[in-house]
Amino acid sequence: MDLSTLxxxxxxxxxxxxxxxxxxxxxxxxxxxxxxxxxVHPVANGMATAADWMSAASFLSMAGLIAFTGYDASxxxxxxxxGYVLLALLLAPYLRKFGKFTVPEFVGDRFYSTTARVVxxxxxxxxxxxxxxxxxxxxxxxxxxxxxxxYEMGLLIGMxxxxxxxxxxxxxxxxxxxxxxxxxxxxxxxxxxxxxxxxLTGSPLPQIGxxxxxxxxxxxxxxxxxxxxxxxxxxxxxxxxxxxxxMIFYTFSLMIGTAGLPHxxxxxxxxxxxxxxxxxxxxxxxxxxxLYTTAPAVGAMARLNLMNAIQVGEIGSPEGNLVYDERPQxxxxxxxxxxxxxxxxxxxxxxxxxxDKNKEFAAKAAEWGWKGNEMVKVDRDIMVLANPEVAQLPxxxxxxxxxxxxxxxxxxxxxxxLAISSAISHDLLKSTFKPDIxxxxxxxWARVSMIGAIVVAGYFGLNPPGFAAQxxxxxxxxxxxxxxxxxxxxxxxxxxxxTGAVAGMLxxxxxxxxYIFAYKGxxxxxxxxxxxxxxxxxxxxxxxxxxxxxxxIINFTVAFIFMxxxxxxxxxxxAMVEDIRIPKGAGAAQDH
Amino acid sequence: MSDHDGxxxxxANIRLVTWxxxxxxxxxxxxxxxxxxxxxxxxxxxGVGLGFWFAQQGSIYVFxxxxxxxxxxxxxxxxxxxVHED
Numbered sequence: 001m002d003l004s005t006l007x008x009x010x011x012x013x014x015x016x017x018x019x020x021x022x023x024x025x026x027x028x029x030x031x032x033x034x035x036x037x038x039x040v041h042p043v044a045n046g047m048a049t050a051a052d053w054m055s056a057a058s059f060l061s062m063a064g065l066i067a068f069t070g071y072d073a074s075x076x077x078x079x080x081x082x083g084y085v086l087l088a089l090l091l092a093p094y095l096r097k098f099g100k101f102t103v104p105e106f107v108g109d110r111f112y113s114t115t116a117r118v119v120x121x122x123x124x125x126x127x128x129x130x131x132x133x134x135x136x137x138x139x140x141x142x143x144x145x146x147x148x149x150x151y152e153m154g155l156l157i158g159m160x161x162x163x164x165x166x167x168x169x170x171x172x173x174x175x176x177x178x179x180x181x182x183x184x185x186x187x188x189x190x191x192x193x194x195x196x197x198x199x200l201t202g203s204p205l206p207q208i209g210x211x212x213x214x215x216x217x218x219x220x221x222x223x224x225x226x227x228x229x230x231x232x233x234x235x236x237x238x239x240x241x242x243x244x245x246x247m248i249f250y251t252f253s254l255m256i257g258t259a260g261l262p263h264x265x266x267x268x269x270x271x272x273x274x275x276x277x278x279x280x281x282x283x284x285x286x287x288x289x290x291l292y293t294t295a296p297a298v299g300a301m302a303r304l305n306l307m308n309a310i311q312v313g314e315i316g317s318p319e320g321n322l323v324y325d326e327r328p329q330x331x332x333x334x335x336x337x338x339x340x341x342x343x344x345x346x347x348x349x350x351x352x353x354x355x356d357k358n359k360e361f362a363a364k365a366a367e368w369g370w371k372g373n374e375m376v377k378v379d380r381d382i383m384v385l386a387n388p389e390v391a392q393l394p395x396x397x398x399x400x401x402x403x404x405x406x407x408x409x410x411x412x413x414x415x416x417x418l419a420i421s422s423a424i425s426h427d428l429l430k431s432t433f434k435p436d437i438x439x440x441x442x443x444x445w446a447r448v449s450m451i452g453a454i455v456v457a458g459y460f461g462l463n464p465p466g467f468a469a470q471x472x473x474x475x476x477x478x479x480x481x482x483x484x485x486x487x488x489x490x491x492x493x494x495x496x497x498x499t500g501a502v503a504g505m506l507x508x509x510x511x512x513x514x515y516i517f518a519y520k521g522x523x524x525x526x527x528x529x530x531x532x533x534x535x536x537x538x539x540x541x542x543x544x545x546x547x548x549x550x551x552x553i554i555n556f557t558v559a560f561i562f563m564x565x566x567x568x569x570x571x572x573x574x575a576m577v578e579d580i581r582i583p584k585g586a587g588a589a590q591d592h
Numbered sequence: 593m594s595d596h597d598g599x600x601x602x603x604a605n606i607r608l609v610t611w612x613x614x615x616x617x618x619x620x621x622x623x624x625x626x627x628x629x630x631x632x633x634x635x636x637x638x639g640v641g642l643g644f645w646f647a648q649q650g651s652i653y654v655f656x657x658x659x660x661x662x663x664x665x666x667x668x669x670x671x672x673x674x675v676h677e678d
Contacts, residue, residue, distance in 0.1 A: 074647035211638025220639030282659040296648040582675040
């Protein structure tokens with residue numbers, strides 16, 4: 001069977017499954033819509049959390065980033081898994097004991113303040129919308145490639161699908177769909193990785209293959225990769241390329257951002273007990289680790305295969321480079337999407353792919369008649385999708401990867417849209433502005449706000465601020481600087497009061513937003529940057545993506561100062577904090 | 593539950609969490625980033641070494657172990673202080 005038929009079968013089959021589950025588990029009450037009736041088994045919740053969590057960024061972009069940045073991409077590997085330790089140890093059990101539906105609800109009740117709740121809704125929406133933009137980009141890339149349409153058209157189709165799917169489901173539907181999506185995405189990720197690892201190193205486990213010797217000549221895979229990239233002027237794969245300080249701040253920002261992302265936190269409201277919330281975080285990390293320990297192998301091997309596919313012979317000899325007219329089918333397919341571009345600068349009909357910004361190497365290349373890097377665009381986000389084709393795997397593997405990429409993007413988009421819509425309908429309308437609306441009306445508003453969020457995300461998807469993973473990284477900075485600190489203080493400090501919490505959240509998120517906007521443009525609109533986004537311009541070398549850590553420190557500091565200057569916490573709130581610290585009685589909260 | 597017990601429970605909880613977070617920080621920021629070159633030099637393999645392994649593999653396994661230990665130990669502490677769920 002040819003590739004496009006297989007792709008339609010795999011993608012169509014998986015979609016039929018998701019829609020079937022969504023219709024079967026359609027939410028009838030707000031309890032089901034927001035928290036799946038709190039009846040989800042911890043292992044099932046762990047799997048759903050993993051799908052919710054592992055987005056287009058994890059599935060598509062991360063291995064691409066690893067492929068092109070090597071060791072430096074460890075930031076994402078450690079940052080996006082280490083946060084689960086914080087979530088399990090510091091937040092999940094207590095928030096489950098609190099026993100409500102949303103993150104702003106906790107903030108509003110704990111800090112006895114409608115203002116605090118509204119500010120938390122604002123922080124949640126800013127962080128979640130930024131995150132959704134990354135997903136939308138991923139959906140556009142995946143649909144665009146596999147339905148063989150332009151990125152814009154792919155994005156539009158994807159958005160309509162998500163809209164239909166998420167609006168119907170609610171938390172109950174989304175949970176069970178995410179379990180199916182996890183199974184699809186993990187197979188799609190690991191199957192090609194196993195094949196490629198076997199081909200290159202003879203080891204069926206990519207985690208081992210990454211450190212194994214190549215079948216071809218017995219040198220370690222990573223040594224070989226270092227050699228190949230450095231021979232073409234690129235920087236050494238396994239060496240640190242950025243600054244150590246930035247790496248630490250960036251990793252920490254991703255860790256506390258992970259723990260502060262509302263769409264992940266609300267998953268822990270769905271389990272029956274406090275001990276389930278603890279165990280569930282562990283299960284989530286088991287399922288996540290399966291992909292995250294595979295990703296570095298996928299990235300390294302994809303890079304090696306890509307380099308070898310283009311530099312087919314000896315470097316510098318005229319026959320060493322791939323003839324453009326003989327380029328393989330995957331090359332043509334990706335050219336059609338505009339994410340891969342070739343320009344024959346020296347007119348020899350062959351492809352020269354090297355680092356022309358490396359002056360020393362560029363001078364040497366000029367002697368061979370090379371007139372600049374001819375792979376003028378290699379979008380990192382295509383690496384995972386292109387990988388099986390580059391490695392010449394069977395067509396059904398390629399079709400499976402398509403279905404997996406879409407599952408990853410859809411499941412996360414659905415989870416985020418759920419967090420956004422519940423914040424608007426439950427925390428803004430029901431709890432703040434229109435307390436007298438009926439449950440049925442609240443459900444309707446949840447669905448309406450979801451559609452609104454999709455439209456906003458779609459706009460930014462057409463004008464994307466960066467690679468999907470980087471856009472997502474910004475969302476983490478925002479969650480890190482606002483939501484994580486306020487939740488920590490709410491649980492671990494009995495003395496933190498309403499004024500301190502509000503001031504801290506505002507200071508944290510505003511400082512982080514300003515820092516990001518200064519380098520990336522206001523509201524990511526290009527041309528409005530205040531400073532060029534280069535390490536030399538950064539404060540202490542801290543990039544905008546890494547600033548969440550600083551934002552969190554600002555948040556804690558400002559909150560503490562304002563707390564000292566204002567009235568102490570009422571006794572009943574102190575009692576409430578004591579109550580959420582002990583697991584006993586979580587069953588009662590379930591009947592909320 | 594008396595107030596005294598409540599404080600003891602919370603102190604035991606904080607003690608456990610602190611130790612686990614120390615390990616968490618050492619394995620990621622320590623082994624994976626700050627001490628990476630030293631570890632690579634001490635235990636080289638696969639063209640790199642232990643530091644690179646911690647940054648891209650090992651720290652994730654450690655994180656997983658930490659959550660499992662936390663979950664088990666907390667269940668024990670809950671039971672010791674009589675604040676476990678029925």
